[in-house]
Amino acid sequence: MTREDRRTFDPAALIELRRHLHANPELRFTERETQAHLQQLLGGLEGLVIEPIAETGLLVHLPDRGPGPSVLLRADMDAYPVTETSGVPFSSRRDGVAHMCGHDIHMTILVGVIDALLSAPPSAGRVTALFQPAEEIPYGQASGAATVVATGRLDDHYDAVLGLHVWPDLPGGTVGVNSPISMAAKDAFQIEVRGVGAHVASAYRGRDAILAASSLVTSLHASMNRRRAAPDMLGFNIGTIHGGASQSLVAPSVEMTGTIRTHDDRVSRQMRALVEDIAAGTARSYDVEVEVTWDGDIPAVVNHPALIRAALGLAEDGLTVTELPRSPMTADDFAWLTRLGPGLYLKLGTANATDPEPAPLHSPDFLADEGAIEVGVTALTTLTRRVLAGEVSGLTCESTTPDNPMKGTV
Numbered sequence: 001m002t003r004e005d006r007r008t009f010d011p012a013a014l015i016e017l018r019r020h021l022h023a024n025p026e027l028r029f030t031e032r033e034t035q036a037h038l039q040q041l042l043g044g045l046e047g048l049v050i051e052p053i054a055e056t057g058l059l060v061h062l063p064d065r066g067p068g069p070s071v072l073l074r075a076d077m078d079a080y081p082v083t084e085t086s087g088v089p090f091s092s093r094r095d096g097v098a099h100m101c102g103h104d105i106h107m108t109i110l111v112g113v114i115d116a117l118l119s120a121p122p123s124a125g126r127v128t129a130l131f132q133p134a135e136e137i138p139y140g141q142a143s144g145a146a147t148v149v150a151t152g153r154l155d156d157h158y159d160a161v162l163g164l165h166v167w168p169d170l171p172g173g174t175v176g177v178n179s180p181i182s183m184a185a186k187d188a189f190q191i192e193v194r195g196v197g198a199h200v201a202s203a204y205r206g207r208d209a210i211l212a213a214s215s216l217v218t219s220l221h222a223s224m225n226r227r228r229a230a231p232d233m234l235g236f237n238i239g240t241i242h243g244g245a246s247q248s249l250v251a252p253s254v255e256m257t258g259t260i261r262t263h264d265d266r267v268s269r270q271m272r273a274l275v276e277d278i279a280a281g282t283a284r285s286y287d288v289e290v291e292v293t294w295d296g297d298i299p300a301v302v303n304h305p306a307l308i309r310a311a312l313g314l315a316e317d318g319l320t321v322t323e324l325p326r327s328p329m330t331a332d333d334f335a336w337l338t339r340l341g342p343g344l345y346l347k348l349g350t351a352n353a354t355d356p357e358p359a360p361l362h363s364p365d366f367l368a369d370e371g372a373i374e375v376g377v378t379a380l381t382t383l384t385r386r387v388l389a390g391e392v393s394g395l396t397c398e399s400t401t402p403d404n405p406m407k408g409t410v
Contacts, residue, residue, distance in 0.1 A: 006119040007112075008045060011374050014112050017041070018373060019090040021104035025079030025097045028134035028144065031056040034077050034107070038131055041111065045118055053130070054147045059154075060129040062117055068124030069159035069395075071384050074337055075110035076103045076135035076144070085364040100366045102166030102350065105373060107131060109164065109348075112377035117384065125388035128154070135333055139188050139240075139257040140295050145333035149340070158341035159395050160307060160387040163334050164376055168358040170349025172369030175321045175379050177311045178328075182345040183301035184235065184261040186331035187268055187294065191216065191279060193243070194289040197252035206250035210243055212286035213254040217241070219278050220258075227274055234271065235261030235329035261329040263300060301335045304342035306394035310386055311344060314379055330361075342395050344383070348376045 009017070026034055035056050042048055042060060049061040057077065084091050084098035092098040099105075114129050134144030148154065165183075170176050193213045198206025217238050224236045236258070243254030260275070262268040276292055283290040303311075315321040324347065334345050350368035351358040359366045386392050 007115050008119075009112055009115045014108050014373050014377070015370050017111060018104055018108040018370060021107055022099050023090045023093050025092050025094055025099045025104070027081060027097055028078040028136055028141070029056055031077045031133050035131070038107065038111070042114065045115065047118060048114070053151060053153060054133055054144060056133040057144065057148060058131040060114060060131070062114065062127040062129070063121065064126050065122055065124050065388075068126070069387050069390065070126045070128070070155060071387050072128050072130060072154065072158040072161045072337065072340065073110055073113060073380060073384065074130045074132055074161070074163040074334060075106040076132050077107060078103060078134050078136050078144070080136055080362055082362065082364050086367045088367065098364070100363060101136070101361050102366075102368055103135065105166050105350070105368055105376070106164065108373055109376035109380065112373065113380045113384065116377060116381045122385055122388040127384060127388070128158075130154075130337075137296055137298075137333065139190055143296070143298065143333040143336060145336040149336055154340060156340070160383075160392070161337050161341045161343040162307075162380055162383055163337075163344075164346035164348045164380065165332065166350045166361070166368050166372070167347035168351050168360060168366065168368070170322070170347060171320075171351050172349055172353065173320060173372045173375040174349030175311070175314055175319050175375065176324045176347030176349060177308055177321065178303055178324050178345075178347065179308050180303050180305065181263050181300050181327040182303050182347070183332040183335065184233070184263055184327065184329045185265075185268060185300040185335075186296070186298040187260040187262070187272055188257070188296035189259070189275060190255065190257045190293045190295065192291045192293075193254040193282075194291070195250070195252050195286070198250040200248045200250060203250050206252070207286065207288050208250050209254040209288060210251040212282055212288045212290070213241065213243065213256060215286065216278065216282045216290070217256070219282065220275065223274055223278055224271065227270065228267075232267045233263045233327070233329065234267060235259070236271070261331060263327060298331050298333050299335045301332055301338060301343065301345045303344050304395070306392050307342055307344035307383070310383055310392045311346060311379075314382060317378070317382055319375060319379060346379060348372050348379070
């Protein structure tokens with residue numbers, strides 16, 4: 001009997017699970033039905049210790065196999081606030097909520113990895129699986145990963161922290177490896193422009209916050225591009241603007257939120273200072289008050305060199321592996337978990353070969369190739385076994401648990 005034969009969740013069962021999760025999405029920190037469904041499924045597997053964490057997450061401890069390395073595996077759980085238009089039979093049943101970032105596939109893969117490790121247990125070491133809530137983080141709201149770390153219920157150090165993210169830019173089933181940055185750092189900000197309200201008939205009595213905010217947005221975008229050195233990777237966006245109450249009122253206030261994405265702390269510091277400088281200049285030019293508040297910062301996800309080598313070695317196991325030439329500007333709070341040990345965040349190709357232009361993540365018609373699920377299970381299971389067997393050299397690393405993992409995630 002092969003390992004595959006002994007697995008409870010074969011490929012067909014995993015696809016069924018994925019479709020159930022996809023059809024029943026839940027937003028950040030509301031993942032109670034998801035939590036209950038996973039707990040019921042995993043509760044049927046012998047030897048697991050399962051406990052809630054961070055209200056709507058799950059912490060799953062596999063049987064301790066004795067002295068040896070430790071591995072933390074992570075899958076995020078929350079869906080995205082968007083209405084799905086993919087048209088598949090298992091589309092979201094909830095208007096305005098959908099798994100358009102592939103977290104349904106991440107959870108499914110982690111269930112498959114747990115099952116595979118139980119079916120053919122490693123000879124040593126410990127494995128902990130984390131189903132993490134709230135990876136999608138609007139401005140000013142808490143990171144699920146930081147919340148989990150702050151509970152103090154994870155170990156202070158793991159020999160490897162492993163995860164993956166679906167990636168529609170890669171062919172279905174391809175394993176992508178970034179060296180070394182897998183996800184960018186995120187600096188999030190809110191800007192409040194406070195003017196003076198007045199009727200349009202006597203606009204001179206007011207100080208137009210909308211006019212000032214419009215100039216500020218234009219100046220920020222223009223200056224970001226002009227101040228960036230050619231080699232520096234940089235992403236910038238103003239994503240929300242709210243202000244005004246009437247077409248005939250000079251707006252007294254405007255609020256906007258935005259983000260900066262970088263791969264280098266030096267660039268991050270420069271761009272944060274630039275936002276502050278332009279905000280101050282706008283305040284002087286338009287005789288308004290402009291206040292910048294920073295919150296929700298996330299460090300970059302950095303892949304450990306030893307785990308990069310191990311991931312590239314998956315090609316020897318028959319997987320299609322590619323070293324990605326450029327790191328993306330997307331961010332992920334998996335970064336907080338890598339402070340607990342050497343990390344690796346893989347990219348799992350989900351583009352369907354018949355689709356010449358796959359929809360991007362977060363779009364309402366994003367659709368993943370389900371054939372990638374088994375590839376993800378194989379990749380993470382194989383890497384976990386190699387870490388536990390001591391086959392990944394160079395993982396020695398002191399614990400880097402942040403002094404305050406909740407910093408910037410109010």
